[in-house]
Amino acid sequence: IFGHRDFDKLVPLINGKKDFGVMTGMMPSGQMHIGHKMVIDQLKWYFEKGASLSLSIADMESYAARGISFEKAKEIAINEYLANYIALGLDLTADNVNVYLQSQNKTLNDLTFKIAKRVNFNNMQAIYGFNASTNIAHLYVPLVQVADILLPQTEEFGGPKQVVVPVGVDQDPHLRLTRDIAAKLNEEYGFLAPASTYHRFLTGLTGDKMSSSKPNTAIYLNETPKQAEKKVKSSKTGGRETLDEQKELGGRPDECVIYEMLVYHLVDDDKELEKIREECKNGELMCGHCKVHAAELMKDFFEDLKVKQEESVEIAESLFD
Ligand code: SF4
Known part of the structure; x- marks a missing residue:
C-alpha cells in the first residue's frame, strides 16, 4: 500500500476496537489470479481487526460491460470468486459479512437512483470518459458502484460508520466522486466520506502488468x-x-x-x-x-x-x- 485518503480516521477505530467497515467488489467475468490474493489478504487483516465486511458481486456491471447474464454472473461468482475468497481464508459465513448480488439488492438500487439525481452527464464524461454513444446501462453502473461503497452506512447495516475501500490507484477518481456524493447525501443519510487505500499491482510473470486475459503473465487460481x-x-x-x-x-x-x-x-x-x-x-x-x-x-x-x-x-x- 503506497497511499490513502482518510486512513488516519480508521486508525483510532482499529486500535480502539470500535465499529468500522471494509468494502470491496468483484466483477464476475474472468478468472482469478494470484494478484487478486493481495486484496483478499487486506480484507483478512481488516476482518481480524473487527471490521464488518461488505462484498458486492457486480453482476450489473458484468451485464453492462461484458453482456454476461445475471445467472451466469452468479455462477461465476460462486465457483470462481467466492470459492477462492473462502479457500484463501476469508470467512464469508460470519455474521458481520454481507455478500450480495447488485441486481438483487433493493436498498442498493434505491440508493443508486437517489445518487443518480446528484450527478450529471458532464461529471460522468469527465471521470469515466463516456461519450454520447455510451449505452445508458454502462453509464449507470459507476453509480451502482458508488452505492456499493455507501451501502454499509445505510440503516439496514447499522447506519453511518467509517468505511475503508482498498483499491488500485486507478480507482481514485471513482472514490472522489463517491466522497462528493456522500457529502451531498449527508443530510438525508448521515454518510461519512469513505476512506480508501491504494495498493500496487503485482507484476506479471513476464515483467508487464499481470492480466487475467494474458495467460503468460498470470498464475490462475484454478491452475494445478x-x-x-x-x-x-x-x-x-x-x-x-x-x-x-x-x-x-x-x-x-x-x-x-x-x-x-x-x-x-x-x-x-x-x-x-x-x-x-x-x-x-x-x-x-x-x-x-x-x-x-x-x-x-x-x-x-x-x-x-x-x-x-x-x-x-x-x-x-x-x-x-
Ligand atoms: S534476481 Fe535472481 S537471485 Fe535475486 S531474487 Fe530474483 S531470482 Fe532470486
Missing part, C-alpha cells in the same frame, strides 16, 4: 500445482546475463518477479526475506536456485489451495440459500 510451479520457473528475474556477472554485480531483487512473489505470497518471515534480498544483491544467491525454491513454495501453496477450494464451493453456494 504443477502448472503454477512451471510458471514460476519461467518468470522474469532480476538476474544478470551470466553467472560471473551475477557473482560480481549481484542480482536486482527490486526488478525481480520471483522476489515479488516471495514477498507478497510465499514467505511471511521478514528476516528470511531480508536474507534472500541481501544474498541476491551480494551475488551469493543465483537465480536458478532461487527460482527452484520459489517454485516449490508455490507448488505447496497451490496443493493446499486445491484442498480448500474443493470444500469452499459448497460454502459459497450456501451464501445464497
